[in-house]
Amino acid sequence: VRPLLTAELLSVGSELTVGETRDTNAGDLARRLTAAGVEVLRMTALPDDLAVVTQALSEGLARADLLVSTGGLGPTPDDLTRESIAAAVGERPGVDPGLERWLRGLFERRGATFADTNLKQAWRIPSATAIPNDHGTAPGWWVDRPDGRVVVALPGPPREMVPMWDGFVLPRLEARGLGRPSAVRLLRLTGIGESLVAERLGPLLDRDADPLVATYARADAVDVRIAATGIDAAEAEARAAEMAGRVAARLEGHVWATGPASWGERIAQRLAARGERLALVEAGTRGALATLLAEPLGDRLAWSLVLPDGGLESPVDAAEAARADAGCDVGLALRVRPRRGDTVVTVAIAGAGPRRAERRLAFLGGPQGRGRAALAAAAILLERLGGLEADAAP
């Protein structure tokens, strides 16, 4: 059996190439495949064009062990992925009686008229296995090639694609022998720039090393990603964990999350660990802090108040008032206002000992600037909640 070590991803749909819709499927699948130890060779977005998609499939099949397409499985004449796969592998599609029964039953239960154009969604080529779709009318295809390569075609809507991947495709790929045993660790950093991280890590960042250590500057953190392989999953995990420990030791006091957590998720974890609830008040931010924290905090949030610019005279008093009025443990007040070309961010925290911190950020505002102010407040809060201590990360 051919091992599946490399993959290419095709995203099919003219809405992508005219820039009307942003593709999230390729990035999601790339992350999942990378985590499974598969090397993604390229990701391509294509218009609804039979010849173009057919050629891209043929080229991909010459390069990669696994080809995964998303999109183009609908019932309209624009949906051409089935035709393209059939052309690329030289087979003819026909209506599969079992799929047709399933599809007609679906329309019946919905009380909808079955137009014959829908029959296309019951097509299959001889070498294809249908992939059940519990959230839509487009089954996927799993196609085994004689040389051991595999083509998987999935629908475009993520709410259909993701369950099909998780429930059918991934287990089957794993049974078939997917990727090299590998493991990934992520350290998210605050209060340190990417260049200083690079300096502290030095030779650990060698790009040919295994475990491979790489840094990424993101809007909400500097990330350090560690990827290790091994003769089996356990060895890969152990090697990744050992390197993560070495990296963390060089970056003590800056690691605010181990794994792909958000600021809100980490703050919610710390509040839960301490059995505390939080009240927020912010001004000059247009709700940037509520946008960052309200959803992930859930019932750890007593309430959140957004005030207009200039609506918060004393952050220290406001934090204490928020804590007292909400009858909760921690109150945080965030005020953002311009001063001499800079933006001054003032954060006051009440509860567990009062605290006031001021950060001066070199920008004048805008949604991005307000977002950075909210991130600064979140970092001060998480530190206050003990979230930067070496034993605090989950």
Added chain:
Amino acid sequence: VRPLLTAELLSVGSELTVGETRDTNAGDLARRLTAAGVEVLRMTALPDDLAVVTQALSEGLARADLLVSTGGLGPTPDDLTRESIAAAVGERPGVDPGLERWLRGLFERRGATFADTNLKQAWRIPSATAIPNDHGTAPGWWVDRPDGRVVVALPGPPREMVPMWDGFVLPRLEARGLGRPSAVRLLRLTGIGESLVAERLGPLLDRDADPLVATYARADAVDVRIAATGIDAAEAEARAAEMAGRVAARLEGHVWATGPASWGERIAQRLAARGERLALVEAGTRGALATLLAEPLGDRLAWSLVLPDGGLESPVDAAEAARADAGCDVGLALRVRPRRGDTVVTVAIAGAGPRRAERRLAFLGGPQGRGRAALAAAAILLERLGGLEADAAP
């Protein structure tokens, strides 16, 4: 001179193919090029691999009139776009004295040490023109090919890439003869499903027609996009506008925006037109409404209060209290709570005559469900503000 009618986009960086970073550049450029009447043939994301990027450039140059790459222009050994372009067009890069002076000056003004690895960012091949970068250390390249094709290489960070595109690349491409004269109109709809839109538009949706009319179901709207060409820009604009009028006439009472506006932007426009300000209070939503509206409303928002689940007994009273306490014109209260497997969304609006509306949404919650509840409230509010009337769209 070869007209530039087709384009391909390359996004270079292993952070994309391992799924750690989501590419937004290709989608942004696709939208801009489409608006300029250029057909985007494909968008490809590639790892930092000299041979792979070189081959993709060569293939793209055989297919498209214009090739635009983003990423891979940094100073590290991983940044290989310059080397790849040089290899694809068969030229050798060397340090450009002017670029070197500019780059050393940049480091000097920042008080930073100039490491020789940075010299790479001053490279140029003979057929390349440097594209100035006012927000970073990586100049772009504009490469004219003997057959009239053009290669443009831009850095990956959008805050560098976008100003370079707008300030240098696009004007130069337009002077050079970019695309077919064309125009696009967008109608955003509420209160009607995509299939009913398709039924009402019927033959207008013919996919070979010009103007081309297409529908897209999005999280916040059903969109109808109209794209027209013409012998010149004025004719294209007129044809697109005429078709937009015919489409709108079939969808009266459902069009909430003409153009790519968000709910918050439209509500802010209507409040400004009426000279009114708004106060919001929400419960059971985890701040979904504040997240949707606070940033775009700006100073049209008097305040916004997020309460925990169950924290809002009477939406009508809360809307009136919010309006009165904030001393503003309109108060909106949104309550979301589960009832027998559904989610019940209650919206009360105070000011300009009281109003209470209830929507029952068939889902149980989660961030997506709460987001849909916030969209339902926004739609009710915008209707109340006269934003669905035929003459209200800007």
